[in-house]
Each structure stands twice: as C-alpha cells, then as structure tokens.
Amino acid sequence: MPAVSEPVSPQPATPQAAAPQPATLAAFESAKGFMPAAEGLALYAAAAEAADALRLPLLEVGTYCGRSTLLLADAARAAGVTAVTVDHHRGSEEQQPGWEYHDATTVDPELGVMDTLPTFRRTLHRAGLEEHVLALVGRSPQAARLWGTPLGLVFIDGGHTDEHANGDYEEWAPHVARGGLLVVHDVFPDPADGGQAPYRVYLRALASGAFTEVSVTDSLRVLRRTGPGI
Numbered sequence: 001m002p003a004v005s006e007p008v009s010p011q012p013a014t015p016q017a018a019a020p021q022p023a024t025l026a027a028f029e030s031a032k033g034f035m036p037a038a039e040g041l042a043l044y045a046a047a048a049e050a051a052d053a054l055r056l057p058l059l060e061v062g063t064y065c066g067r068s069t070l071l072l073a074d075a076a077r078a079a080g081v082t083a084v085t086v087d088h089h090r091g092s093e094e095q096q097p098g099w100e101y102h103d104a105t106t107v108d109p110e111l112g113v114m115d116t117l118p119t120f121r122r123t124l125h126r127a128g129l130e131e132h133v134l135a136l137v138g139r140s141p142q143a144a145r146l147w148g149t150p151l152g153l154v155f156i157d158g159g160h161t162d163e164h165a166n167g168d169y170e171e172w173a174p175h176v177a178r179g180g181l182l183v184v185h186d187v188f189p190d191p192a193d194g195g196q197a198p199y200r201v202y203l204r205a206l207a208s209g210a211f212t213e214v215s216v217t218d219s220l221r222v223l224r225r226t227g228p229g230i
C-alpha cells in the first residue's frame with residue numbers, strides 16, 4: 001500500500017524581522033563607521049518595531065559619519081516619525097590621532113581636529129534621508145538636559161568611557177517610553193573582546209528592573225522598558 005502522507009497542519013509563519021529599504025542598506029554598507037551588518041539589521045528591526053508601535057522619536061547618541069543613523073532614519077521614515085542623532089563630531093577618545101580607530105580623513109585640514117559632520121551630512125543627503133533626521137551637534141549631556149519628549153527608542157553608541165556611557169544612560173534612558181526600547185552597542189562580556197563600559201551600562205539597565213532583554217546580536221543588546229525608573 002502506498003504510504004499516505006500525513007496532512008500538513010498549517011505552521012505559524014515565522015515572523016520576518018523588518019528590513020531597511022535596499023537603497024538604505026547599500027548606503028549603510030558603504031558608509032564610514034563601526035557597525036557590522038548583522039548588528040545594523042538588528043538595530044533596524046528594533047527601530048522599526050518601536051517606531052511602528054509607539055510613533056515616538058528615535059534617538060541615537062553617537063552619529064559619527066551616519067552609518068547607523070541611516071537605519072534609524074529609514075525606520076523613522078517608514079513610521080512617519082523623526083530620528084534624532086547627537087554628536088559633537090569631534091570623535092571619541094579611541095578615534096583621536098594615534099589611537100586604534102583613528103581615520104585621518106575625518107580631520108578638518110584647517111583646524112587640525114576631527115570633524116565628522118561634513119561626512120555625516122553627505123552620507124545622509126546621498127541616501128535621501130535628510131528630512132527624517134534632526135541632528136544635534138554638541139555634547140550629549142547638554143542636549144539631554146534640554147530634552148523633554150518621550151522616546152520610542154534610545155540607542156547608546158557615544159563615548160565608551162564609564163563617565164560617558166553612564167552619563168548617556170542616566171540622561172537619556174529616563175526618556176524611553178513604557179514599551180520603548182533601549183539599545184546598547186559594543187557590549188562585550190569578555191574584556192578580551194573590548195572595553196567594558198557599555199557592558200556595565202547594560203548590566204545596570206537590567207539590574208534596575210526597568211528594562212528586560214529582548215535580543216542579543218553580537219555586541220548589540222536590545223532591552224525593553226517594562227518598568228519605571230532607570
């Protein structure tokens with residue numbers, strides 16, 4: 001007797017993570033910056049989810065040349081919200097001349113100091129995403145002290161010292177709305193893989209009881225606000 005195949009019961013569709021527009025992904029891949037593609041896609045998925053659910057602005061600390069900003073801008077465009085990005089554009093400690101992550105093309109030839117703002121503006125303009133981004137040029141704590149709007153997502157990727165990473169957490173995390181997302185980059189549990197300040201901020205956010213882990217993609221951690229405080 002021929003085998004009778006079992007009726008196939010319908011499987012729930014695997015939820016597809018939201019993905020950026022192909023043109024944005026191409027712009028991201030060719031932009032100067034530090035975020036690998038897998039982390040970028042996870043950042044985009046978080047931004048798209050938060051923007052869609054909460055319809056609140058998305059905020060990034062650490063613009064650099066706009067690589068990750070492109071993804072937040074694409075998610076903001078899709079949901080009709082604004083992506084805000086904060087940077088003094090003078091580079092972090094490890095990006096200064098003589099340090100591991102220095103890029104000589106980011107130095108203003110007239111002043112002899114780093115200025116990533118022109119490259120950032122070109123990156124955003126070429127991707128056609130300028131109108132979805134509000135760029136704040138200045139120090140993160142100064143900007144945060146003037147801020148008064150709830151945020152759908154806060155992405156911390158600014159200075160990687162304890163002082164800066166903790167400052168960014170303390171100043172910006174209170175603005176994450178209930179159900180909103182806190183994303184931390186460069187979280188390395190093993191000191192051999194990288195600096196520990198973002199990891200300590202991540203542990204602090206979890207220990208606060210205000211945030212619950214949603215996803216881990218390499219060094220990118222996505223947490224959701226599930227309680228008050230920080």
Ligand SMILES: C[S@@+](CC[C@H](N)C(=O)[O-])C[C@H]1O[C@@H](n2cnc3c(N)ncnc32)[C@H](O)[C@@H]1O
Nearest residue numbers: 033034062064068087088091092139140158159
């Ligand atoms: C790691 S880079 C950001 C990388 C970027 N998100 C990307 O994907 O390419 C860190 C940035 O934070 C900025 N930064 C560091 N400390 C800051 C502070 N206190 N206020 C504003 N920006 C700061 C630096 O100028 C630098 O551009």
